[in-house]
Amino acid sequence: MTIAGTADARLLRELHDEHANALWAFVVGLLDGDRGKAQDVVQETFLRAWRNPRVLDQSGGSARGWLFTVARRIVIDEWRAAHRRPELVTAEVPDRPDTDHATDADRIVDRQLVLSALRTLTTEHRAVLLECYFRGASVAQAAQALGLPEGTVKSRAHYALRALRAAIEDLGGIA
Amino acid sequence: MNAHDTGPTDRFDPADPFSADAGAYVLGALSADEERAFAAHLTGCDACSVRVAELSPAVGLLANVSEADLAALDGADSEANPVPSLLPALLRRAASERRRRRAGIAALGSVAAAAVIALVVVLGTQPWSHSGAQQPTAAARPMVAVAASSPLTAEAALNSRGWGTEISLDCHYRASAYPDAAATYQLEVVDSSGAGHKLGSWTVRPTGDTRFTSGTSLPLDEIRTVRIDLPDGTPVLQLSR
Numbered sequence: 001m002t003i004a005g006t007a008d009a010r011l012l013r014e015l016h017d018e019h020a021n022a023l024w025a026f027v028v029g030l031l032d033g034d035r036g037k038a039q040d041v042v043q044e045t046f047l048r049a050w051r052n053p054r055v056l057d058q059s060g061g062s063a064r065g066w067l068f069t070v071a072r073r074i075v076i077d078e079w080r081a082a083h084r085r086p087e088l089v090t091a092e093v094p095d096r097p098d099t100d101h102a103t104d105a106d107r108i109v110d111r112q113l114v115l116s117a118l119r120t121l122t123t124e125h126r127a128v129l130l131e132c133y134f135r136g137a138s139v140a141q142a143a144q145a146l147g148l149p150e151g152t153v154k155s156r157a158h159y160a161l162r163a164l165r166a167a168i169e170d171l172g173g174i175a
Numbered sequence: 176m177n178a179h180d181t182g183p184t185d186r187f188d189p190a191d192p193f194s195a196d197a198g199a200y201v202l203g204a205l206s207a208d209e210e211r212a213f214a215a216h217l218t219g220c221d222a223c224s225v226r227v228a229e230l231s232p233a234v235g236l237l238a239n240v241s242e243a244d245l246a247a248l249d250g251a252d253s254e255a256n257p258v259p260s261l262l263p264a265l266l267r268r269a270a271s272e273r274r275r276r277r278a279g280i281a282a283l284g285s286v287a288a289a290a291v292i293a294l295v296v297v298l299g300t301q302p303w304s305h306s307g308a309q310q311p312t313a314a315a316r317p318m319v320a321v322a323a324s325s326p327l328t329a330e331a332a333l334n335s336r337g338w339g340t341e342i343s344l345d346c347h348y349r350a351s352a353y354p355d356a357a358a359t360y361q362l363e364v365v366d367s368s369g370a371g372h373k374l375g376s377w378t379v380r381p382t383g384d385t386r387f388t389s390g391t392s393l394p395l396d397e398i399r400t401v402r403i404d405l406p407d408g409t410p411v412l413q414l415s416r
Contacts, residue, residue: 008269016262024258039259046265047272111239115248118240123249132204133234134242139204151195155187158198158226161233162185168236 011053015046019064022116023071026171029112030075045071062170068116069172072109079105110174117167125160132157188222197226201234315345318403318412327360329403331414335395340364342374342401346385360411362389365400376406 131142188194315330361376
């Protein structure tokens with residue numbers, strides 16, 4: 001039996017075409033480049049959306065935020081399961097159960113979310129952030145490096161930060 | 176997704192020479208003189224203070240990544256990590272899951288299957304399909320447009336229930352006006368004291384009508400107005416009792 005041409009296939013194809021690239025980059029980053037695992041997680045995320053398509057309608061237009069949140073849930077649950085197992089074997093009782101793991105997990109998720117958000121920015125916006133934030137350039141130095149008027153650097157800095165914040169919110173927000 | 180914000184702090188104010196400085200300020204990129212001047216300006220300018228408050232969290236976010244990360248986004252990195260074609264496997268898994276579900280239903284005994292059908296029939300004749308008689312159902316009334324030229328029309332029926340008031344909306348979306356757009360609306364009721372209560376939101380697709388049923392614990396006689404708003408709170412349609 002095939003489902004090509006059915007409503008099932010249409011929904012999956014639409015989700016895939018619109019979100020697979022972004023979701024893939026996010027999940028591969030979370031899993032430290034493990035493509036095999038990433039494939040499982042991305043597939044499972046799409047299937048959950050397919051099983052419950054109403055969720056996508058109700059998420060206020062941002063299917064991507066829903067997908068990102070589900071994917072990150074799946075990955076974090078796997079991390080938890082993986083961390084629990086060795087503790088059972090050694091019968092070790094940690095003094096501060098899971099806080100370190102939780103903090104690590106949050107840091108990894110936050111990092112990948114910010115990277116995913118940065119991917120949605122224009123290269124012009126990223127270039128201004130690279131100069132002014134990461135390289136510590138002043139507006140005048142950035143203007144020289146990028147060959148732009150200082151006023152343009154200022155307004156791009158403004159809009160780049162706004163866009164970054166909006167993109168993060170769109171992807172479901174910081175953990 | 177972004178760039179649709181319409182708040183006044185999203186735009187620069189031609190009358191305020193400092194209004195474009197907030198981004199550079201929170202990034203620490205203003206010259207020492209400019210920074211001093213902007214900081215002094217902030218104490219008296221609410222709009223610029225709001226801009227700074229809005230942009231600061233984004234700077235905090237950047238602390239999660241490195242210069243190399245950012246440079247890699249514009250490099251050949253993404254080409255080196257192509258997306259595998261996930262679609263064929265997805266379609267296969269969806270098809271096999273569908274099959275299992277169908278098999279599950281077919282495996283039910285004929286008695287159970289008959290019960291399922293009976294249940295469907297009962298559900299199908301509940302009041303919200305306008306044919307049942309178990310609960311009193313008020314006639315739906317057309318809602319009145321608040322904004323001119325709204326693509327949405329709706330009829331609302333308010334029914335008193337043991338738990339409060341059930342609100343059923345039949346929404347018709349004039350697709351020709353916005354051929355591609357789905358639109359999100361939210362439902363709000365205003366009680367007899369004038370206080371608003373948000374009851375949830377839903378999305379209307381250009382293809383066909385949408386029925387949205389919601390409820391509130393407010394008794395029917397304490398509801399003064401039922402209103403449909405845009406997500407930003409702009410009223411679109413309303414029905415007053």
